[in-house]
Amino acid sequence: MSESDTYRFQVNLSGMINILSNHLYSNPKVFLREVLQNAVDAVTARSQQDPTYQGSIHLELTGTGAGSTLMIEDDGIGLTREDVHEFLAMIGQSSKRGGADAFTQETSFIGRFGIGLLSCFMVSDEIVMVTQSAKGGKALEWRGNPDGTYHIRELETELSPGTKVYLRCKPDCEMYYESELLQQWIYDYGALLPYPITFRDGQTQRIVNDQRPLWLDDPERARGHREEVLQLGQRLLGEKFQDYIPLKTASGRTGGIAFILPHSVNLNVKKSNRVYLKYMLVSEKAENILPDWAFFVKSIIWTDELQPTASREHFYENEKLEQVRQELGDSIRAELLRMAEYDPDRLQRIIQLHALSMKALAVEDISFFQIIYRWLPFETTYGRRKVHELMADGQKMYYTTSLDEYRQITHVASAQSLLVVNGGYVYDAELIALLPEVCAEAQTERLIPEDVSLAFTDITADERKQYYEAVRYADVALQRFRCQIQLKRFKPEDLPALFTLSQEASDLRSIETSKSVSPLALTSVLQSLSSSLQESAYSTLYLNINNSVVERIFQAKNESMIVVAIEMLYVNALMMGHYPMNRQEMQVLNQGIVRFLDWGLSANNDQGGHTE
The missing domain is CATH 3.40.50 (Rossmann fold)
Structure with a gap:
């Protein structure tokens, strides 16, 4: 038996960091979410040890342009030397460990993959971190580089517990260090966070999330804060709304506000919902958090029970997400039913704007249809x-x-x-x-x-005999289109002809149209399909003898004129029925117009010669 050798994979750390920091995330600005997430988790960890502790997060921007530096500080749990080696040097090792299934288990922390800090390499060539563990020990300075190397230095001075991260602007990344953009992004990501976030730029300092709603834990209370809710929706979603629906799952672990769009939307429009995981923004355009029929709302949703992907920009499509989606849909449905009973005028306004969504929901839920069908x-x-x-x-x-x-x-x-x-x-x-x-x-x-x-009136026996020859000419003229003639009386009298076709004729017509524009290989397949429909696929052209044009055609003695006139009525009926015409029918239309012009010009010439 041959001896086998065991080898370890060789990992290019620089390449791995490049993949994670530049390709895992959709936009470099997510670095801000990742450092905020680390700060929030540090504060949460310390508050679990000390219930009386009140944490905070501070960001400060110094310098301008390429010389900018961003500092992110928290007064949370901090890191020991062992923590630094274990959690900052091992990609995929989460600092929020808790067993073999650390990536999928429930946790009070936002982060769980141990890769978030690497996103900072998208905007900085070096990450400098100064940390002091709440457990004691010396303060540490950690410097990480995108080539996979890092350095640790012990500081002589003992600091207050917490962590500071310094990021210096990387070339061509100046926009990610602009004060106005930073403040907007900090608000977007942290508007719902339970800890105050302070931003300082030069002499200006303010709390970015000072207007955190008090009703987040119970969205039903949002009913009593109408103006505040609408202002939050406008600030976070960028639209001015007039109405909204509170959302809440049975467990209470997922909630939100569904803002009713003030304009109608197309059925295929992409849904746009902002989802927060433990009050940190995860996705700005989540498409799978609400049922498909709920495309008439834009929502702000917060949850602590869904499992994020590694990039924390989406959630895994699993049974839990399906359950949450169903229950949030039930919240919208229940509110609409409540409107039908207690506020029908409000429901009618919504139906008037979003009839398609209401119909989609009614098809899915007959009890809902029973409530709203009248409107x-x-x-x-x-x-x-x-x-x-x-x-x-x-x-x-x-x-x-x-x-x-x-x-x-x-x-x-x-x-x-x-x-x-x-x-x-x-x-x-x-x-x-x-x-x-x-x-x-x-x-x-x-x-x-x-x-x-069936409601048409048959012509009399005498009329049938009178028009027999003309009808025969007309039938022969339309045989190449597999269309038969029926002479009837019907209303309205100004409608000369009505074209109808059976399902078989409709299928054959579609196949014939496809054959004219299909490649040769597909044409043979379509030919085989059309052959099976040839015998039964006949359409009918009903001609209205009450119409003066039809009456004059059937009283004419000129056979060729009757044929051309019937063909023109045929293509006219196709256009009235909005049927696409094939090449042969377009030729009939063009040739018919030319024939009538020729007859008219010929008649004028004859009349002119007679006058002279």
Whole structure:
């Protein structure tokens, strides 16, 4: 048996630090969050040893431009020499240890990965730290370099417990040492922290987070602080809000404020929620903390129960996050239900702005739909109306399942006084179909274009005989489009033609359109699909004999003119139904216009010759 040798991995510390400090984080400004986090954790550790202790954090900026130095000071627990070697020299070793699962276990500290201080190398070529442990011993000076080396020096003077970190501006990093930006970032990251954060720049000193809300531990109390809540939302989220909803999970360990956007938003808009872990900002644009339907709010959320990733800019997608997301969604749902009962005018204002979100939630929760259905708006043949307005006359509500279907029949349905809801918008068809389940008086029925044609009046036997030849010419003309002619009487009289197609014909039409723009390899596949639909995929062009144009066409004796006129009515019906036309149909349109121009010019010339 051969002997095996054991080797250790060779780690390039300089390269590792470069990866961690320059590629783990999304923006160099997070260095400020990391040093604040270390300071907060140091203060928290000391307060656990001494409940009477009141900690604080201080930042001071000296110099300008490339000569700037930022000092971050806390009066927390401090570090011993052993702590420095263990926690500042071992990447991945958290100073908040507590067993084998230190990275995933719950802790009262924000940091747990032991890599946060490395982010400072993004803005400084050296990290200088002076620390005095509350346990006693000598004060220490630690200097760390981005090549992975560090130096420790014992100081002769004993200092007050705590830590100071000094960062000198790195070339091309001047913007991260600008006073105004620093104050804004300190506020962004630390606005909700429980310890006062002081910032000093020259002769100016102020507490950055002096307006920390008193209702953070119980968001329900925010109802009584309306102006304060709205001002906080504007300052942190950058928008002026008019309304909000307190958020709280059953455990009370996650809470927040959902600010209702003062403008409507698109369904696909990226959600933007600020999430704080133990009151330190973790993510400015968290997308997975609220349910998908809650895109009508921007939220400030604080938690101590979710597990952050190593960069502390996101949370792990696990069962706990799913539970928190569900419970925060339940908070929003419960508040909307409360509005429906006690403040319906307020709910109606929200629905008016954010109907799409309300519909998304109603589809998900039929009990919520039952509460708010009367105020939901829909596009109909009677205009854009709310459900209670549509039900006022007790009329049956028909609905389509696509925008194309609605466009095909809207003119005919309106002329026949049919109430048709456009179900082509997301959620609308589904909600109208569900309406009878939440309202016994509601009558709804799916409507397809073929159903509308059932209300058309047949022509008489004499008219059928009179127009037989003309109809045959028309049928032959449209055979290449797989379309058949039906001569009827219907309203409105100014609508000459209505184009309808079955599901098979719709599928074939889509395939044929795709074939004209697809690469050769895909064309053969589409050809195979279209072959299976050829026999059944016929559309119908209903011609309205009540229309003067149609009547004149069928009274004409010129066969070629009838064919061209029918083809023009066909493409006109396609445009009325908002169908995209293929190349062949566009040629029919262009050639038809040219033919009519030729006939008109020919008639003018004949008339002119006769006059002479």
